[in-house]
Amino acid sequence: MTASQFEELAYLYEQSFEVWPYRRDVEQYSVIQALGDVTGLAALDLGCGSGGYTRLLAARGAKPVVGMDGAAGMIDYAWRREAEDPCGASFVRHDAAEPMGGAFDVVLAVHLLPYAETFDALVAMCASARSALAGPGKRFVTVTINPGFARDPGYYRRYGFDLIAPSAELHDGDPIRLHSEFRGGTIDVTPHYWSRTTQERALLQAGFRTVTWWDPVCSPTADVVHFSDYLRTPPTLVVTATA
Template structure:
């Protein structure tokens, strides 16, 4: 992610913290991520694209030996540091990773970072950076935009956001490199950022080129029977806007 793309998040820390309580994140996304991460006790973990530090704090509370949060948005990092200090959590937040952290981590978590690669080349560089931070055998858990997300802009409005095709080249919304405007519209919050869509094949190719193996895709899910979920959440589970990719460094 470029510094220019990251700058769009500088003023959104409070909003991103509030989003943790929104039903699709609280009841679906966060439990799915924690389940995918598995047992973190005694492990060194990186939150790549940590934003406000929400997942960094969860990682530390889940028993990780050390947690580093990385982000390029200064506003996000400032908030993350203040919040962790207030809660007495020993987490290091940084805006630079190489060469200090090369090959240091057992697990890298990357939530909503791959969608901010603006080109195939940048996507490859990003995947290479993620792989370079892992020890051999280390694990990656990433959340891109779901390859089969619902392109109807209004489909996700009930969950507090809209995904709107926003491409100057008039490409179909689910084509590689198509730009998407993410509008956050929940309660008093109104904000907009841009992301980029990448297909399953392109994401897998970039990760394998970076040296990642054992790729597994998962849809986010509830801890209980999806059929027992509230009707609003069942609609999200039918067409989630994000997927989980699990991979391992060779």
């Protein structure tokens, strides 16, 4: 996936947290649980998009906080939001597959790994996250597509999006369509399928020592009944990898 696919989507990505409750009550809540206490930790949001999770890291006490993305439109939007409502984060245009100096205690990447089109690109993204960590014991937290996501047409539509597989049986690298329409705009992007085994292999090859998979969890203040189908067959999973 090229960065240009995201150039015009920053506003919609930002608005999706307000429009679709799953982003706040399940996805974001699950990320917070996986991150734990980040107070005083140097944090990187890799593939930060419009900067929503970058600002979340800052709000939860991480410092310094940096958001990185390869799409100029996303970074420009993130800087404009920072100017309007400062949180103390900074934003840098940087390809998520390029290595960097290790200066961070935690690296977060939400919806990044599925946009690797090849196994080598997947390893490069994982290696970039590993290179950003300051040393052993530091953590990488990422949200990735669940290889066992529901194949039934329209299964996730009540939550605001469609996740469409080209066939019932998927193989590593196969394209998947993610489609959502709201507030007069359309998000229509092409992530890729990667099995658990392949994603773990990429993370270990990139230098991580341990890999743990987590099912998403629902905020106790949310409508659990509404999210029952989502949680039964979640579209995404959380992965933590330790350097």
